[in-house]
Amino acid sequence: MLGLEIHEAASTGDYDSLEEFVKSGKFDLNHGDEDWSNKTPLHWACQKGYVECVRLLLEHGAKGTARTETGWTPAHFAAEAGKVTALRALNSAGVPVNKRDAYGCTPRRIAEIYNQQECCKFLIQVETEQEERRAKLSLDGLESDEEEDEWESRTSRSLLDRTSTYRS
Structure with missing residues (x-):
């Protein structure tokens, strides 16, 4: 099932319908809407600031670092729209809120x-806390568990390839 109904429920804050769609198991929570640059339901909920919808989607397996065509994560949309409560919900769920888009x-x-x-x-504040955590881990001789996601890795390689082409 294509499941664009779930995108609409997330974008309008229709929690009851969203919950029904999520619990039915018939919808891919991470499906990107091609008409909207591959925005997932979580992108929509974050952009609109529907925190309960954000939590519901994350609790049921929505990928907090899903990417649009330009590399925007749900945190990018929340930041653009001024939805600090959505950013807090993402951060509280352990979702990185500092990923770079295609333009850095x-x-x-x-x-x-x-x-x-x-x-x-x-x-x-989140960046400061992360830096303090990394410094403490380093002092304790441990490594950070933060990883580049596949999208970042692919984008970094692509940028390196383009840069080396220009230098030739």
Whole structure:
């Protein structure tokens, strides 16, 4: 089943319908809508700030770092729209809120561009906490469990390939 109904429920904050769709098991929570740059239901819920929908989707397996065609994660959309509560929900669920898009922009940079000061403040706080955690792990002789996702790895290789082509 294509499942664009689930995108609509997430984008309108229709929690009851969304819950019904999620629990039916008939919908792919990570399906990207091709008409909207591959936005998933989680992208929509974050952009609109429907925190309960965000939590429901994450609890049932929505990928918190799903990417659109330009590499935007749900956190990018929340940051653009000034939905700090959606960013908090993502962060509380352990979803990284600092991934770079195809142009190198993090959600924090997007929040800065759109003058979403509350989002900027929160994302700076998250970055500070992550840096402190990495420093503590390093002092303890442990490695960070943060990994590049497949999209970032592919994009980095692509950028390197283009850069080396220009240098030739």
